[in-house]
Amino acid sequence: MQYSQVCELLCFGVAPGGGNAALVVQHDHSSAEQRQQFARERNKPACVFIDTAADGGIVLDFFYPHMRSPLCSHATLAAARVLLSAERPRLEVRSAMHGQPLTLILHDDEVFLQLSPQPAPQVNLSDELAQQLLAAPGIQLASPPAIASVGSPKLLLEVADSATLQALTPDLQGIADWGKQHGVSGAYAWCRRPDGALEGRSFNHLNPEAEDGATGVAAGALSVLLKSSVTVYQGANLGTPCQLRAEFLDESILIGGKTEFA
Numbered sequence: 001m002q003y004s005q006v007c008e009l010l011c012f013g014v015a016p017g018g019g020n021a022a023l024v025v026q027h028d029h030s031s032a033e034q035r036q037q038f039a040r041e042r043n044k045p046a047c048v049f050i051d052t053a054a055d056g057g058i059v060l061d062f063f064y065p066h067m068r069s070p071l072c073s074h075a076t077l078a079a080a081r082v083l084l085s086a087e088r089p090r091l092e093v094r095s096a097m098h099g100q101p102l103t104l105i106l107h108d109d110e111v112f113l114q115l116s117p118q119p120a121p122q123v124n125l126s127d128e129l130a131q132q133l134l135a136a137p138g139i140q141l142a143s144p145p146a147i148a149s150v151g152s153p154k155l156l157l158e159v160a161d162s163a164t165l166q167a168l169t170p171d172l173q174g175i176a177d178w179g180k181q182h183g184v185s186g187a188y189a190w191c192r193r194p195d196g197a198l199e200g201r202s203f204n205h206l207n208p209e210a211e212d213g214a215t216g217v218a219a220g221a222l223s224v225l226l227k228s229s230v231t232v233y234q235g236a237n238l239g240t241p242c243q244l245r246a247e248f249l250d251e252s253i254l255i256g257g258k259t260e261f262a
Helices: 032-042 073-083 127-133 162-166 172-182 216-226
Strands: 005-012 019-026 046-052 058-063 090-095 101-107 110-115 146-148 154-158 187-192 198-203 230-234 242-248 253-256 259-261
Touching: 005 073, 005 242, 019 032, 019 073, 032 046, 032 058, 046 073, 058 073, 073 090, 073 101, 073 110, 073 216, 073 253, 073 259, 127 154, 127 172, 146 216, 154 172, 154 216, 162 187, 162 198, 187 216, 198 216, 216 230, 216 242, 216 253
Parallel strands: 019 046, 058 090, 154 187, 198 230
Antiparallel strands: 005 019, 005 259, 046 058, 090 101, 101 110, 110 253, 146 154, 187 198, 230 242, 242 253
16 A cells, blocks of 8 residues: 555653654555455554545544554644644545544644544443452442543553552453443553643454553543543553543543653
8 A cells, every 4th residue: 555645743742752653644545355454564553644535634544553543642643743734734534434523622732632522332330340350359440330432442451540540450351342232442451640730541443452541532532521631541551651631621622741752
């Protein structure tokens, strides 16, 4: 396959040269199957293909190495960094799978994604389910399990502290099977830190080595659940420490973080 332009960006990094990688592909006309193959071969956390629809609108098509996704916030921010400029600091786009409206914003040389909370699947949740999926019999959650969504529904499981969070070795196949059954895109375990920020881990891959270093849609989902702005730290256990910000604006959520060309 030939692509006119492919560039790599790093998103949500705490330090320069760090963060969650995303490939941005422009001027491409390949099929969904070819795009999936490209994402699998490149094996980056996410790829986003920038398309122009028949009506002239810009469409973002998201692929992880193992699946196509309705939304990936860090890949959206990567696309925003490519598309926006001082002459065009704001742009309305939409997602390929569900046509979800997304607003890209450039402000003070930082890029942001603004989007609205989405309906979450109504599923009966229990502590026993959480114990089963986390493969942690007897674990006590710090709050009831919940599902929230800004475009990619997440099962949100609050654990007691960072030590508990980092010690988790969940049932990844069980999470995948349960999520497929209920229309939920993985589980996100999180805890509150003494400094008031949050810390999280995302379980959305069958391979534990493919754990995501930064999950912006989960930060957005937490903001929806808590009805407040949040700062989330993720990825230090993977060697890619990331900081994500989700600002709660009542009817919309603003997701941002450091985004730079690799």
